[in-house]
Amino acid sequence: MPRELKVVDPVPLSLEEYVARLDEAGFDPSDERSLINAAELLAGLAANRTFLGDILIEELGCDRSAPEATAYGPQAIMLRPPANGYFLRANIWPARGDPAFQSSGAGSFVYGLPHDHNFDFLTVGYFGPGYVSDYYEYDYESVAGEVGEQVDLRFVERSALSEGRVLHYRAHRDVHCQHPPESLSVSLNICAASPAQGWFDQYQFDLDRGAIAGVLNASANEVMLRLGVALGQEDALALAAEYADHHPSAAMRRVAGELIPPHS
Structure with missing residues (x-):
């Protein structure tokens, strides 16, 4: 499961202080x-x-027609856009009884969707009891990435991202x-950002079958290639x-390989 990193008595930082210090030191999750x-x-x-x-109060008072006011969504709030190998975001996690959950459904918030990530990131519980996760591990190098392929998913534990808990999710x-x-919660994430990430799959899993259920991050190159073949080029x-x-x-x-006809 993600590695828990204990931080004792952290010194409160402003967003500006955080960005300045991380930019100075850099973020390399392999180090x-x-x-x-x-x-x-x-x-x-x-x-x-x-x-x-x-930040939210300030944004609510901004001119929403301004071109720069585009990084805020219903769940993810971009606090620092990709730069220097990382980006920072806040994620809002509604509870089952919240209007956002009831109107949009679980899938809109990636609830009940077993998945890995094609990038490392750190997360911390900022507000509320935190979302609950069933954690598994697997060996990425051992799979080809075919939908339906069996994967050795090893269950580790179920736990919540409580306030102040810092976890390192390993790509x-x-x-x-x-x-x-149990109630509305918020997490903060530092996410590694590399141009190479788009070339590596992120998978959805079928836990009942222990198999790959789909690939979640189709790249633009893949989409263009599929369109070209479908159009008969x-x-x-x-x-x-x-x-x-x-x-x-x-x-x-x-x-x-999936796009090549059997007789080719």
Whole structure:
């Protein structure tokens, strides 16, 4: 399951202080010192009990027609757009009895959708009891990524992201199935951001069958290749054949192989 990083008595930080310190030190989740530093900073931001509410109130008073006011959604609030290898966001998790859940349904908030991630990230419980997760682990290198492929999912535990709890979700290893919190909750995330991430699959899993149920992150290149082949473009079919044999991305090789007719 995600690794828990203990932070004792974090010093409250403003969002500006957090960004400045993380930009200065950098965020490399493969480096232990960088990971610990980022966890301490994230805990410091979470210890600031007013910054997020202040931001939301300020945004509500802004001109919503302004072009720059586009990073805010119904669940995810972008606090720092991708830069220097990371981005920061706040996620809002409604409870079953909240109007947002009742009107939009569980799927709108990724509840009940077992999945992994194709990037590392740190998360901390900021407000409320926190969403509950069933945690699993698996070996990404052992799977080809085919829908229906059997996967050795190993159940670890069920637990909640309580206030102040910092977890490190490891790319292509940690799988979780989230469930609504007992009451409205908020988490903060530092997410690694790399141009290479788009070439690696993120999977949805079928826990009952222990299998891959789907790929969640179709890339723009995959979509264009599928469209080209579907439209009957001979060049697209030839490109799919080439990609199936030689593309450096395993995900693209698999997709291209699916597009080649059996007789080709």
